[in-house]
Amino acid sequence: FKPNFSCEYSVTIPQPLSTTFPILGTDQGLERVISLSYLASDFTTLDKDTVTVEGKLFDASVRTAPYSNSGFPRQAFIFKETIKILPGFNLHIGVQGTFTWDEEQHVSLYEILTDKGVVVRKLRWFEAVDDGTTRVRERIDGQCPRLLQGLTQKMARDAHKAHMDSYHTLF
Template sequence: MKFLAASALLSSLILSANCRVVDLSVRQDDSYPANFKPNFDSVFSVVIQKPLSTVFPILGTNQGLGAHILLESIASDFQERAADSVNVNGNLEDAFVRTAAAAPAGQGFPRQHFSYIETIKIIPGLSLLDVVVHLDGTYTWDEARNITLYETSSDKSVVVRKIRRFEEINGGTATNVSEVINGQCPFLEQPITQSQARTAHQAQMNLYHTLFE
């Protein structure tokens, strides 16, 4: 029993660390997103003292995708993969496009495929116990409506999708950036995952302004 309890605790620590921000998801089969049942979330917003025309290209397209992912201290080895486009029935924020077929050239919303690595240190200074997570994802944007969709998939059992919205404020001199995360993780890890996801989400968004300095 003590061994099982210790194993459960270690599993919980690993999965909660993996859930930092939006960067954890589960590798899906062809049923995705039918088996996506969110059980944790996070909502947060920040104001960036730059106009929308400056902010959107960096945080809303693939131009600054790697930079804002690498604001996470555990993230590394960001790689841009193929860029294509995808057709959506209805609004982008209601869609699931990570595994959708590419649209014919000139159609749909632009979509950037990417990958990166997260390294979670269980015991600082003891690299043998580091947990290395490989992630694949897509970033899709609707520039006409200032909305983006971020979806990732990793080799750990957590799924995340994030909707980001941009709004001009203060007469166009500043931009409000708001995000809604919905994720799925194993039932036993849900309480700590929920707490850690919100904390890490806010920490990452509070660094967005550094991309414009």
């Protein structure tokens, strides 16, 4: 996996980590979080299993790893994205992925593959702030066909910011 686009963003949620992490960092709020994106529709959960990671989840890639009897929980899912290219012309994209999390380290990993050949790895980590709020940081690394790189980078950055800026509405 050699990324050719990336972006990073953070928000502060006016809730404690104990409230924020279960919704944004586990499968408890997965459908609601994905559905916040103006691009997403038709979300469906698939199998849930566990996966073993050598080292930390922060550094792992587990979407295609075999399941194990212990380790981190991993939730598979599918959904559709609709990207408006021009008035009256939409690009429909099938997305399949997994969401894996480490409750002890307050880290989650979102990995997807689209039917257009785009691969995305989104790492989300949580930090309790002294005033009782939670800082949520995300880093997206993706790989797409070179022809789509410029458009994908811009759309990823804009959609990522808009998506994270709406996280507070889940609380």
